[in-house]
Amino acid sequence: MLLDIVVIVLRETLEASVVIGVLLSLSRHSRIGFGWLFPALAMGIAGAWLYGANLAVISEAFDYTGQELLNAGLQYLIYLQLLLIVLLQYFCPGPACASLRPLLVLSVACAVSREGSEIFVFYAGYLQGGGNLASVFTSGFMGLAVGMSAGAIAYYVCVSLEPRAARRAQSLLLILIAAGMTLQATGLLIQSDWISAGRVLWDSDPLLEERSIVGQLLYAVFGYESTPTSVEVIVYCLALSAMTLAALVGSSSRRRGGASEVMA
Protein backbone atom coordinates (compact mmCIF):
# COMPACT_ATOMS: atom_id res chain seq x y z
CA MET A 1 0.00 0.00 0.00
CA LEU A 2 2.80 2.40 0.88
CA LEU A 3 4.49 1.80 -2.48
CA ASP A 4 1.09 2.43 -4.13
CA ILE A 5 0.95 5.83 -2.42
CA VAL A 6 4.46 6.69 -3.62
CA VAL A 7 3.41 5.79 -7.19
CA ILE A 8 0.10 7.72 -6.99
CA VAL A 9 1.76 10.91 -5.73
CA LEU A 10 4.71 10.53 -8.12
CA ARG A 11 2.46 10.10 -11.14
CA GLU A 12 0.42 13.15 -10.22
CA THR A 13 3.39 15.41 -9.46
CA LEU A 14 5.80 14.39 -12.22
CA GLU A 15 4.31 16.33 -15.13
CA ALA A 16 3.77 19.55 -13.15
CA SER A 17 7.24 19.22 -11.64
CA VAL A 18 8.99 18.89 -15.02
CA VAL A 19 6.93 21.79 -16.41
CA ILE A 20 7.94 23.94 -13.41
CA GLY A 21 11.61 22.92 -13.79
CA VAL A 22 11.68 23.86 -17.49
CA LEU A 23 9.78 27.12 -16.89
CA LEU A 24 12.16 28.10 -14.08
CA SER A 25 15.16 27.56 -16.37
CA LEU A 26 13.37 29.58 -19.05
CA SER A 27 12.81 32.40 -16.51
CA ARG A 28 16.48 32.35 -15.65
CA HIS A 29 17.59 32.59 -19.27
CA SER A 30 14.97 35.27 -19.97
CA ARG A 31 16.09 37.16 -16.83
CA ILE A 32 12.60 37.58 -15.43
CA GLY A 33 13.36 36.03 -12.03
CA PHE A 34 11.56 33.35 -10.02
CA GLY A 35 9.09 35.69 -8.27
CA TRP A 36 6.15 34.29 -10.25
CA LEU A 37 6.53 30.80 -8.74
CA PHE A 38 5.10 31.54 -5.28
CA PRO A 39 1.76 33.01 -6.48
CA ALA A 40 1.56 30.23 -9.10
CA LEU A 41 1.98 27.48 -6.48
CA ALA A 42 -0.38 29.24 -4.05
CA MET A 43 -3.05 29.53 -6.75
CA GLY A 44 -2.43 25.93 -7.84
CA ILE A 45 -2.77 24.51 -4.31
CA ALA A 46 -5.91 26.59 -3.69
CA GLY A 47 -7.28 25.41 -7.06
CA ALA A 48 -6.49 21.77 -6.23
CA TRP A 49 -8.31 22.06 -2.92
CA LEU A 50 -11.31 23.79 -4.51
CA TYR A 51 -11.49 21.22 -7.33
CA GLY A 52 -10.96 18.22 -5.02
CA ALA A 53 -13.48 19.45 -2.42
CA ASN A 54 -16.15 19.88 -5.12
CA LEU A 55 -15.27 16.87 -7.26
CA ALA A 56 -18.53 15.03 -6.47
CA VAL A 57 -20.64 17.91 -7.78
CA ILE A 58 -18.32 18.57 -10.74
CA SER A 59 -18.33 14.86 -11.72
CA GLU A 60 -22.11 14.68 -11.86
CA ALA A 61 -22.47 17.83 -13.97
CA PHE A 62 -23.22 17.52 -17.72
CA ASP A 63 -24.61 13.98 -17.37
CA TYR A 64 -21.62 12.70 -15.37
CA THR A 65 -19.01 14.14 -17.76
CA GLY A 66 -18.03 17.21 -15.70
CA GLN A 67 -14.75 15.70 -14.49
CA GLU A 68 -13.58 14.91 -18.02
CA LEU A 69 -14.71 18.29 -19.38
CA LEU A 70 -12.94 20.26 -16.65
CA ASN A 71 -9.72 18.22 -16.91
CA ALA A 72 -9.71 18.41 -20.71
CA GLY A 73 -10.44 22.15 -20.57
CA LEU A 74 -7.54 22.71 -18.18
CA GLN A 75 -5.18 20.67 -20.36
CA TYR A 76 -6.12 22.51 -23.56
CA LEU A 77 -5.72 25.80 -21.67
CA ILE A 78 -2.25 24.80 -20.40
CA TYR A 79 -1.33 23.86 -23.97
CA LEU A 80 -2.28 27.33 -25.23
CA GLN A 81 -0.39 29.01 -22.39
CA LEU A 82 2.74 26.92 -23.06
CA LEU A 83 2.49 27.68 -26.78
CA LEU A 84 2.51 31.43 -26.03
CA ILE A 85 5.38 30.97 -23.55
CA VAL A 86 7.45 29.11 -26.18
CA LEU A 87 6.80 31.95 -28.64
CA LEU A 88 7.32 34.89 -26.27
CA GLN A 89 10.53 33.59 -24.67
CA TYR A 90 12.34 34.56 -27.89
CA PHE A 91 11.32 38.21 -27.38
CA CYS A 92 13.08 38.55 -24.01
CA PRO A 93 14.39 41.04 -23.06
CA GLY A 94 11.78 43.29 -24.64
CA PRO A 95 8.24 44.66 -24.20
CA ALA A 96 6.56 41.33 -25.14
CA CYS A 97 8.51 39.68 -22.35
CA ALA A 98 6.21 41.34 -19.77
CA SER A 99 3.39 39.00 -20.87
CA LEU A 100 5.47 35.98 -19.89
CA ARG A 101 5.01 36.36 -16.10
CA PRO A 102 1.19 36.08 -16.04
CA LEU A 103 1.38 33.16 -18.48
CA LEU A 104 3.91 31.38 -16.26
CA VAL A 105 1.71 31.94 -13.20
CA LEU A 106 -1.45 30.70 -14.93
CA SER A 107 0.09 27.66 -16.61
CA VAL A 108 1.68 26.39 -13.38
CA ALA A 109 -1.48 27.20 -11.38
CA CYS A 110 -3.61 25.19 -13.84
CA ALA A 111 -1.13 22.26 -13.90
CA VAL A 112 -0.90 22.08 -10.09
CA SER A 113 -4.70 22.41 -9.70
CA ARG A 114 -5.40 19.55 -12.08
CA GLU A 115 -2.80 17.14 -10.72
CA GLY A 116 -3.14 18.24 -7.09
CA SER A 117 -6.91 17.72 -6.94
CA GLU A 118 -6.47 13.96 -7.28
CA ILE A 119 -3.90 13.88 -4.47
CA PHE A 120 -6.31 15.93 -2.35
CA VAL A 121 -9.16 13.46 -3.04
CA PHE A 122 -6.93 10.45 -2.34
CA TYR A 123 -5.70 11.85 0.98
CA ALA A 124 -9.16 13.00 2.04
CA GLY A 125 -10.47 9.47 1.37
CA TYR A 126 -7.54 7.85 3.14
CA LEU A 127 -8.00 9.99 6.25
CA GLN A 128 -11.73 9.27 6.19
CA GLY A 129 -10.94 5.54 6.08
CA GLY A 130 -8.80 5.87 9.22
CA GLY A 131 -5.45 5.03 7.62
CA ASN A 132 -2.06 5.38 9.30
CA LEU A 133 -1.31 9.10 9.02
CA ALA A 134 2.46 8.96 9.54
CA SER A 135 3.11 6.25 6.96
CA VAL A 136 0.74 7.67 4.36
CA PHE A 137 2.27 11.14 4.59
CA THR A 138 5.82 9.73 4.55
CA SER A 139 5.02 7.72 1.41
CA GLY A 140 3.37 10.75 -0.17
CA PHE A 141 6.39 12.87 0.67
CA MET A 142 8.66 10.28 -0.99
CA GLY A 143 6.54 10.38 -4.16
CA LEU A 144 6.61 14.19 -4.08
CA ALA A 145 10.39 14.21 -3.55
CA VAL A 146 11.02 11.88 -6.52
CA GLY A 147 8.66 13.96 -8.68
CA MET A 148 10.40 17.20 -7.66
CA SER A 149 13.79 15.62 -8.36
CA ALA A 150 12.71 15.06 -11.98
CA GLY A 151 11.82 18.77 -12.16
CA ALA A 152 15.19 19.70 -10.63
CA ILE A 153 17.01 17.54 -13.20
CA ALA A 154 15.07 19.23 -16.03
CA TYR A 155 16.01 22.64 -14.55
CA TYR A 156 19.73 21.92 -14.10
CA VAL A 157 20.08 20.27 -17.51
CA CYS A 158 18.51 23.34 -19.18
CA VAL A 159 20.53 25.95 -17.21
CA SER A 160 23.78 24.09 -17.85
CA LEU A 161 23.40 24.63 -21.61
CA GLU A 162 24.47 27.62 -23.69
CA PRO A 163 21.56 30.12 -23.98
CA ARG A 164 20.76 29.18 -27.58
CA ALA A 165 20.89 25.43 -26.94
CA ALA A 166 18.93 25.97 -23.72
CA ARG A 167 16.10 27.73 -25.57
CA ARG A 168 15.95 24.83 -28.01
CA ALA A 169 15.90 22.26 -25.18
CA GLN A 170 13.25 24.22 -23.25
CA SER A 171 11.10 24.58 -26.38
CA LEU A 172 11.47 20.89 -27.26
CA LEU A 173 10.50 19.72 -23.76
CA LEU A 174 7.54 22.12 -23.55
CA ILE A 175 6.36 21.14 -27.06
CA LEU A 176 6.42 17.41 -26.20
CA ILE A 177 4.77 17.88 -22.81
CA ALA A 178 2.08 20.24 -24.12
CA ALA A 179 1.27 18.09 -27.18
CA GLY A 180 0.98 15.09 -24.83
CA MET A 181 -1.54 17.08 -22.79
CA THR A 182 -3.74 17.63 -25.84
CA LEU A 183 -3.64 13.88 -26.54
CA GLN A 184 -4.73 13.13 -22.97
CA ALA A 185 -7.41 15.83 -23.11
CA THR A 186 -8.79 14.38 -26.34
CA GLY A 187 -8.82 10.94 -24.68
CA LEU A 188 -10.96 12.42 -21.90
CA LEU A 189 -13.45 13.81 -24.43
CA ILE A 190 -13.66 10.32 -25.98
CA GLN A 191 -14.14 8.79 -22.50
CA SER A 192 -17.08 11.14 -21.90
CA ASP A 193 -18.50 10.43 -25.39
CA TRP A 194 -18.22 14.04 -26.53
CA ILE A 195 -16.02 12.82 -29.41
CA SER A 196 -16.33 9.43 -31.11
CA ALA A 197 -13.34 7.18 -30.47
CA GLY A 198 -12.43 6.28 -34.05
CA ARG A 199 -10.18 3.29 -34.70
CA VAL A 200 -7.11 2.41 -32.66
CA LEU A 201 -4.25 3.17 -35.06
CA TRP A 202 -1.53 0.98 -33.58
CA ASP A 203 -0.54 -1.00 -30.50
CA SER A 204 2.97 -0.26 -29.26
CA ASP A 205 2.42 -2.17 -26.00
CA PRO A 206 4.66 -5.10 -27.12
CA LEU A 207 7.49 -2.55 -27.63
CA LEU A 208 6.83 -0.44 -24.54
CA GLU A 209 4.16 -1.53 -22.07
CA GLU A 210 2.08 1.37 -20.80
CA ARG A 211 1.89 -0.23 -17.35
CA SER A 212 5.71 -0.60 -17.12
CA ILE A 213 7.59 1.97 -15.03
CA VAL A 214 9.04 3.66 -18.12
CA GLY A 215 5.62 3.57 -19.80
CA GLN A 216 3.96 5.17 -16.78
CA LEU A 217 6.65 7.86 -16.56
CA LEU A 218 6.32 8.62 -20.28
CA TYR A 219 2.53 8.73 -19.88
CA ALA A 220 2.79 11.13 -16.96
CA VAL A 221 5.21 13.53 -18.67
CA PHE A 222 4.67 13.18 -22.42
CA GLY A 223 1.20 11.59 -22.57
CA TYR A 224 2.45 8.25 -23.94
CA GLU A 225 -0.46 6.13 -25.16
CA SER A 226 0.26 2.64 -26.52
CA THR A 227 -3.08 2.32 -28.34
CA PRO A 228 -4.00 5.80 -29.59
CA THR A 229 -7.09 6.39 -31.70
CA SER A 230 -7.10 8.28 -35.01
CA VAL A 231 -8.63 11.41 -33.49
CA GLU A 232 -6.03 11.49 -30.69
CA VAL A 233 -3.17 11.16 -33.20
CA ILE A 234 -4.61 13.93 -35.40
CA VAL A 235 -4.97 16.32 -32.44
CA TYR A 236 -1.46 15.41 -31.21
CA CYS A 237 0.10 16.09 -34.64
CA LEU A 238 -1.76 19.41 -35.00
CA ALA A 239 -0.71 20.48 -31.49
CA LEU A 240 2.89 19.47 -32.12
CA SER A 241 2.97 21.31 -35.47
CA ALA A 242 1.40 24.52 -34.13
CA MET A 243 3.83 24.70 -31.23
CA THR A 244 6.86 23.88 -33.40
CA LEU A 245 5.75 26.67 -35.74
CA ALA A 246 5.48 29.06 -32.77
CA ALA A 247 9.04 28.16 -31.72
CA LEU A 248 10.35 28.63 -35.29
CA VAL A 249 8.58 32.00 -35.67
CA GLY A 250 9.97 33.17 -32.32
CA SER A 251 13.45 31.93 -33.15
CA SER A 252 13.56 33.57 -36.60
CA SER A 253 12.19 36.87 -35.18
CA ARG A 254 14.95 36.84 -32.61
CA ARG A 255 17.60 36.18 -35.27
CA ARG A 256 16.23 39.03 -37.43
CA GLY A 257 16.17 41.33 -34.39
CA GLY A 258 19.76 40.36 -33.57
CA ALA A 259 20.86 40.93 -37.17
CA SER A 260 19.28 44.40 -37.32
CA GLU A 261 20.93 45.30 -34.00
CA VAL A 262 24.31 44.30 -35.44
CA MET A 263 23.64 46.32 -38.62
CA ALA A 264 22.60 49.36 -36.56
Added chain:
Amino acid sequence: MKYLRQLISLPVLLCAAGALAETPTFEIVIENHLFYPAELEVPADTKVRLVVINRDDTPEEFESYELNREKVVMGGRKTVIYIGPLDAGVYPYFGEFNMSTAQGKIIVK
Protein backbone atom coordinates in the same frame (compact mmCIF):
# COMPACT_ATOMS: atom_id res chain seq x y z
CA MET B 1 -1.45 3.44 -46.62
CA LYS B 2 -3.92 1.76 -44.27
CA TYR B 3 -2.93 4.18 -41.50
CA LEU B 4 -3.15 7.13 -43.90
CA ARG B 5 -6.74 6.19 -44.79
CA GLN B 6 -7.59 5.87 -41.09
CA LEU B 7 -6.01 9.25 -40.37
CA ILE B 8 -7.88 10.91 -43.21
CA SER B 9 -11.24 9.48 -42.15
CA LEU B 10 -11.89 12.02 -39.41
CA PRO B 11 -14.22 10.62 -36.74
CA VAL B 12 -17.64 12.21 -36.71
CA LEU B 13 -18.47 14.38 -33.73
CA LEU B 14 -21.35 12.88 -31.80
CA CYS B 15 -23.83 14.49 -29.51
CA ALA B 16 -23.61 12.54 -26.24
CA ALA B 17 -27.31 12.73 -25.53
CA GLY B 18 -28.28 11.54 -28.99
CA ALA B 19 -25.96 8.55 -28.83
CA LEU B 20 -27.14 7.57 -25.34
CA ALA B 21 -30.38 5.99 -26.51
CA GLU B 22 -28.63 3.27 -28.51
CA THR B 23 -25.69 2.64 -26.18
CA PRO B 24 -25.86 -0.58 -24.13
CA THR B 25 -25.34 0.13 -20.42
CA PHE B 26 -23.56 -2.07 -17.89
CA GLU B 27 -23.07 -1.59 -14.15
CA ILE B 28 -19.95 -2.10 -12.05
CA VAL B 29 -20.24 -1.76 -8.27
CA ILE B 30 -17.38 -0.92 -5.90
CA GLU B 31 -17.85 -2.37 -2.42
CA ASN B 32 -15.24 -3.01 0.28
CA HIS B 33 -12.60 -1.92 -2.29
CA LEU B 34 -13.61 -4.72 -4.67
CA PHE B 35 -15.26 -4.54 -8.10
CA TYR B 36 -18.53 -6.46 -8.73
CA PRO B 37 -18.72 -8.24 -11.07
CA ALA B 38 -14.97 -8.85 -11.19
CA GLU B 39 -15.41 -9.98 -14.80
CA LEU B 40 -17.89 -8.18 -17.02
CA GLU B 41 -18.80 -9.36 -20.51
CA VAL B 42 -19.59 -6.72 -23.14
CA PRO B 43 -20.20 -6.98 -26.91
CA ALA B 44 -17.33 -6.46 -29.39
CA ASP B 45 -17.31 -3.54 -31.87
CA THR B 46 -19.90 -1.70 -29.80
CA LYS B 47 -19.66 1.45 -27.76
CA VAL B 48 -20.65 0.68 -24.16
CA ARG B 49 -21.77 2.92 -21.29
CA LEU B 50 -20.35 1.79 -17.94
CA VAL B 51 -22.10 3.03 -14.83
CA VAL B 52 -19.65 2.71 -11.93
CA ILE B 53 -21.36 2.84 -8.53
CA ASN B 54 -19.16 3.37 -5.48
CA ARG B 55 -20.87 1.95 -2.36
CA ASP B 56 -17.81 2.61 -0.19
CA ASP B 57 -17.49 5.81 1.82
CA THR B 58 -14.07 6.50 0.34
CA PRO B 59 -13.24 7.62 -3.21
CA GLU B 60 -11.82 5.27 -5.83
CA GLU B 61 -10.22 5.80 -9.21
CA PHE B 62 -11.33 3.50 -12.02
CA GLU B 63 -8.28 3.05 -14.21
CA SER B 64 -7.26 0.86 -17.14
CA TYR B 65 -4.18 1.08 -19.35
CA GLU B 66 -5.74 -1.29 -21.88
CA LEU B 67 -8.97 0.73 -22.13
CA ASN B 68 -7.22 4.13 -21.83
CA ARG B 69 -9.62 5.13 -19.10
CA GLU B 70 -9.10 7.00 -15.81
CA LYS B 71 -11.80 8.51 -13.61
CA VAL B 72 -12.31 9.26 -9.92
CA VAL B 73 -15.58 8.03 -8.36
CA MET B 74 -16.33 9.72 -5.05
CA GLY B 75 -17.54 7.71 -2.04
CA GLY B 76 -21.27 6.95 -2.10
CA ARG B 77 -21.60 8.32 -5.65
CA LYS B 78 -21.75 6.97 -9.17
CA THR B 79 -20.25 7.95 -12.48
CA VAL B 80 -20.38 7.12 -16.17
CA ILE B 81 -17.49 6.00 -18.40
CA TYR B 82 -17.80 5.20 -22.10
CA ILE B 83 -15.64 2.45 -23.60
CA GLY B 84 -15.29 0.97 -27.06
CA PRO B 85 -15.94 0.04 -29.79
CA LEU B 86 -13.42 -2.66 -28.81
CA ASP B 87 -11.97 -5.72 -30.48
CA ALA B 88 -12.62 -9.08 -28.77
CA GLY B 89 -10.23 -9.65 -25.88
CA VAL B 90 -9.63 -9.15 -22.17
CA TYR B 91 -9.17 -5.62 -20.84
CA PRO B 92 -8.07 -5.45 -17.18
CA TYR B 93 -8.89 -2.45 -14.98
CA PHE B 94 -8.13 -1.55 -11.38
CA GLY B 95 -8.90 0.90 -8.59
CA GLU B 96 -5.85 3.13 -8.33
CA PHE B 97 -6.55 4.05 -4.69
CA ASN B 98 -6.78 0.38 -3.62
CA MET B 99 -4.69 -1.48 -6.17
CA SER B 100 -4.09 -4.55 -4.00
CA THR B 101 -7.80 -5.49 -3.90
CA ALA B 102 -9.70 -3.52 -6.52
CA GLN B 103 -9.05 -5.49 -9.73
CA GLY B 104 -11.42 -6.39 -12.54
CA LYS B 105 -11.64 -7.40 -16.20
CA ILE B 106 -13.82 -6.37 -19.11
CA ILE B 107 -14.23 -9.37 -21.40
CA VAL B 108 -15.15 -8.30 -24.90
CA LYS B 109 -16.83 -11.04 -27.01
